[in-house]
Amino acid sequence: NSATRHELLFEHLQTISTGTLNILESAYRHAGGTKIFIAGSGLQFVNTGDPIKETDEFSAMDVYSVARIHAVYAARYFRNKGLQTYVGYLFHHDSPMRKENHLNQKIVNAVKAIEKGEESRLSISDVSVEKEYGFADDIAEGILHLVQKDEVFEACIGTGKAYTIQKWLELCFTSINKDWMDFVDTNKDFVPEFKRLVSDPETMNKSGWQSKTGIEELAKIMLHYSS
Known part of the structure; x- marks a missing residue:
C-alpha cells in the first residue's frame, strides 16, 4: 500500500x-x-x-x-x-478516520479484534522504523494557523518527535493487557522506505503553533473511537 x-x-x-x-x-x-x-x-x-x-x-x-x-x-x-x-x-499524522491500509489504524483495528477474540495474528514489517505520531486535529489547526500568516508561506507542520512502530504496538496492546510479541509476526527481510522520518517544526513553533497531542493520548483516542 x-x-x-x-x-x-x-x-x-x-x-x-x-x-x-x-x-x-x-x-x-x-x-x-x-x-x-x-x-x-x-x-x-x-x-x-x-x-x-x-x-x-x-x-x-x-x-x-x-x-x-x-x-x-x-x-x-x-x-x-x-x-x-x-x-x-x-509528516505522519493519524485519527480514527484513517483507513486500515494505514499501519497505525491496522494495528488499532487488530488490537480491537484480538480483544474480542476475533483475530489472533498481525503481520508487520520492521517495527524499529521511527516516525511521527501526530493527531490530525492538531495538524489541521496548524494548517489554519499557517494560512493566517502574511510573512511565512512554507513550513513543516509536525510534532518534531519520532517513535518506533514498536512503541505504538506496546501502547495499543498494553491497553488490553497483552504482550504485542505474542500476536505480531515481523518480516526481518523487509527494506523500509526510511528508518527515521521526523520534522523540525521550529518555524511553526516560533509563529505560535505546536502540536498538543502526544502519542499516548493519540493511542487512546484511536482505540476508544466507535464508528
Whole structure:
C-alpha cells in the first residue's frame, strides 16, 4: 500500500500534480484574493534521519515525491504571480478516520479484534522504523494557523518527535493487557522506505503553533473511537 511505488506514477501525476495546477489556475483566474494551501510531504526531502526543515533540499527518489515537488514549484510559481499560496510539509499524522491500509489504524483495528477474540495474528514489517505520531486535529489547526500568516508561506507542520512502530504496538496492546510479541509476526527481510522520518517544526513553533497531542493520548483516542 506504499504511496511511493512506481505503479502509482500516473495516478499521482493526475491527482497531485495536475490537481494542484487546476486549483491554482482556477483561483488565479477567478478568485485572485483567495488563500490556497498546498500539502507537501516530509517524504519529498533528502532524509538523513535528522529533523527535516522546510529549507532542506528536495529529493525526487520516488514517484510520490516527484508529484509533491512539482506541486510545490507550481505553488511558488503562482505565488510569484501574486496568488497567496501556502505549503505545509506534513509528516505522519493519524485519527480514527484513517483507513486500515494505514499501519497505525491496522494495528488499532487488530488490537480491537484480538480483544474480542476475533483475530489472533498481525503481520508487520520492521517495527524499529521511527516516525511521527501526530493527531490530525492538531495538524489541521496548524494548517489554519499557517494560512493566517502574511510573512511565512512554507513550513513543516509536525510534532518534531519520532517513535518506533514498536512503541505504538506496546501502547495499543498494553491497553488490553497483552504482550504485542505474542500476536505480531515481523518480516526481518523487509527494506523500509526510511528508518527515521521526523520534522523540525521550529518555524511553526516560533509563529505560535505546536502540536498538543502526544502519542499516548493519540493511542487512546484511536482505540476508544466507535464508528
